[in-house]
Amino acid sequence: MSDSQRRLDAPAPGTQRATQVAAVVAFALAAVGALLPGSVGRAAAIAGVVCIVAVPLLRVLSLAMHWLRVGDRRYAGMAFCLLAIVAAGSVIAAF
Amino acid sequence: MNWADFALAVVTSAIGAVGGLGGAVLLVPLLVLTGTPARSAAPLGLVSVAAGSTAAGARQLKGGLVNHRLGITTELFASTGAIVGALASGLASDRFLKLVLAAVAFAAGVLGGRRKGIRNLPQPGLTAADVGEHVGSLSGVYQLDDGYVPYQATRVRAGAVFFGLSGLIAGLTGASGGFVKTPASSEVMHVPVRVASATTTFTIGITSAAGLIVFAFQGRLDARTCATVCAGAIIGGNAGASLQSRLSPPQVRIFLSVALIVIAVVLAVRA
Numbered sequence: 001m002s003d004s005q006r007r008l009d010a011p012a013p014g015t016q017r018a019t020q021v022a023a024v025v026a027f028a029l030a031a032v033g034a035l036l037p038g039s040v041g042r043a044a045a046i047a048g049v050v051c052i053v054a055v056p057l058l059r060v061l062s063l064a065m066h067w068l069r070v071g072d073r074r075y076a077g078m079a080f081c082l083l084a085i086v087a088a089g090s091v092i093a094a095f
Numbered sequence: 096m097n098w099a100d101f102a103l104a105v106v107t108s109a110i111g112a113v114g115g116l117g118g119a120v121l122l123v124p125l126l127v128l129t130g131t132p133a134r135s136a137a138p139l140g141l142v143s144v145a146a147g148s149t150a151a152g153a154r155q156l157k158g159g160l161v162n163h164r165l166g167i168t169t170e171l172f173a174s175t176g177a178i179v180g181a182l183a184s185g186l187a188s189d190r191f192l193k194l195v196l197a198a199v200a201f202a203a204g205v206l207g208g209r210r211k212g213i214r215n216l217p218q219p220g221l222t223a224a225d226v227g228e229h230v231g232s233l234s235g236v237y238q239l240d241d242g243y244v245p246y247q248a249t250r251v252r253a254g255a256v257f258f259g260l261s262g263l264i265a266g267l268t269g270a271s272g273g274f275v276k277t278p279a280s281s282e283v284m285h286v287p288v289r290v291a292s293a294t295t296t297f298t299i300g301i302t303s304a305a306g307l308i309v310f311a312f313q314g315r316l317d318a319r320t321c322a323t324v325c326a327g328a329i330i331g332g333n334a335g336a337s338l339q340s341r342l343s344p345p346q347v348r349i350f351l352s353v354a355l356i357v358i359a360v361v362l363a364v365r366a
Contacts (some may be wrong), residue, residue, distance in 0.1 A: 007230040011156055011163065020153035026146065027329040033322030034101070045322035052145040052325060053307050056300035059152070063163050072230050075164045082171055086305040089178040093309035 009070060015062060019055070026051040057086065097323055099129065100139070104327025108147035109335035110354055111273065113292075113342070118143045118328060119271040119303075120200070121354070124361045135317065137270075138310040141303040142321045143328040144271045148300025150332030151293075158238070159226040160293035165233045165248055165286065170298045172255045173262035173272060177302055180266020190366050195264065197362035200274050204355030215287045217242025237290055246287050254284040265302060273299045274355055292351075296336075 026048050033045025064079035103125055104118070111118030119140030126136040155161050221236055221243035228235035233248035248254070257279035261272030273295050280291035310316055342350070 008225065008227050009230045010159075010227050016153050016156040019149070019156060023150045023153060023329055023333075026149060027326055030146070030322040030325035030329070034319065034326055042318055045318035048325050049142065049307070049316065049318060049321045052142065052149050053304045055149045055152075056145065056297075056304045059297075060167065060301060063167065070230060072164075074231065075167060078164075078171060079167050082167055082174060082301070085171065085174045085178070086301070086308075089174065089305055090308045090312070092178065094312040 009072070011063075011066070015059070019059070022051060022055045026055070057083065097320065100126070100131075100320065100323050101327040103129075104143050104146075104324040105331040105334075108143050108150075108328040108331030109338070111144065111147050111271075111296075111332070111335060113335045113338050113350055118147050118331065120274050120358055121361075122324075123270050124358075124365055127365065128361075135315070135320075138307065138315050139320060139324045140270055141306045141310065142324045143331075144273070144299050145303040145307060146325040146328035147332030147335070148296050148303065150329040151296050151336035152300070154333070154336040155293040155296060158293070159235075160237055160290055161297050162228045162233065162235050162248075162286070162290055162294050163297070164228055165280070165284075165290075166294045166298045168233065168251070169254065169258040169276070169280070169294075170301055172258040173265070173276065173298065173302060174305065176259040176262025176264075177266035177272070177305065178262075180263040183267065194363070194366045195267075197359045197366060200355045200362065201359035204352040204359060215244045215246045215285075217244050221245065235290070237287060239287075239289075244287060246285070246290065248280075248284045248286050250284055254279055257283055262302070265306075271299045271303065274358065277351065278355075288351075 029044045029048035029051060033041050033048050035041070036044065060079050060083055064076045064083070067073075067076035067079065103122055107118035107122040107125065109118075110121060122143050123136045123140040126139060131139070217239055223238065223243070225236045225243055226238055233251065234246060236243050236245050238244075257275060261275035261279065264270075264275060265272035276295040276298065277288070277291050280286040280294065281288045286294070307316070
């Protein structure tokens with residue numbers, strides 16, 4: 001194994017905290033959306049769903065940027081490709 | 096608020112997080128069995144997977160269990176398969192799809208449960224400072240009890256076939272392909288089962304997010320019901336991730352195998 005392969009990498013600083021906060025926010029919005037009647041409850045429900053859809057995609061984007069910063073272009077490129085595939089799939093489904 | 100849907104989401108997401116399955120493969124059949132139309136149950140399944148994945152994410156990052164490079168590499172094939180599967184879903188009958196799911200889940204459960212012991216053993220000289228993934232490769236180190244275990248994903252091309260297949264199944268049926276991904280990582284690519292489960296929990300969130308965007312375009316999301324399932328799945332995902340970090344690899348593997356065989360029986364009965 002080369003030195004490059006042995007170089008240890010950790011997720012970008014703040015990723016764990018951001019994921020934790022996102023889970024708490026999504027839970028709070030979903031709970032309010034499920035329990036509260038009326039337009040406020042419905043808006044909270046929609047925001048909760050948007051939150052859980054956005055988190056994994058933002059995590060992939062964050063990984064791609066982090067890997068670019070540490071010089072791991074190969075895997076950064078793969079992360080951008082993945083986002084492009086998800087986007088292409090959504091566009092195909094929309095039409 | 097429908098408390099039955101909430102309870103189902105809690106239980107299935109916990110099981111999904113422990114085994115790296117994703118709760119949808121259990122939740123969707125159970126929702127249909129309790130009277131929810133299949134067309135409405137599929138988006139709820141994806142909501143539970145995305146929420147469970149988000150909930151488990153922070154805890155798994157803390158333990159250094161997720162190999163993100165492995166997740167992104169394999170997700171390329173799974174996402175491509177999912178898009179192809181979704182486009183082809185109109186050509187296959189519902190009964191055929193359920194039987195395919197049942198056969199795959201049963202085979203994965205039996206094969207995963209047959210292997211005994213731990214393939215990757217702790218290596219002297221490694222410390223907590225070595226835990227994580229390596230730049231430019233699909234390798235890393237994770238903590239197992241008091242030891243530190245190095246691993247390297249092998250047979251990536253063969254694994255990619257299974258990941259493409261898992262995506263295809265997910266696209267065809269609307270359930271998460273996690274029940275194929277974790278055994279494929281563990282048994283084909285020789286990734287330790289705890290790393291495989293944690294990495295799958297991360298990647299099924301990506302697949303579900305893509306699926307939910309499609310369902311949103313199709314007007315198939317009921318915000319209130321989605322919120323109920325989302326809240327339950329976050330609680331279940333947290334509980335499952337907590338259990339996952341306390342169990343040994345053989346325990347996780349046995350749990351996974353039992354869950355897969357139960358899923359196979361449920362699907363076969365439904366077919």
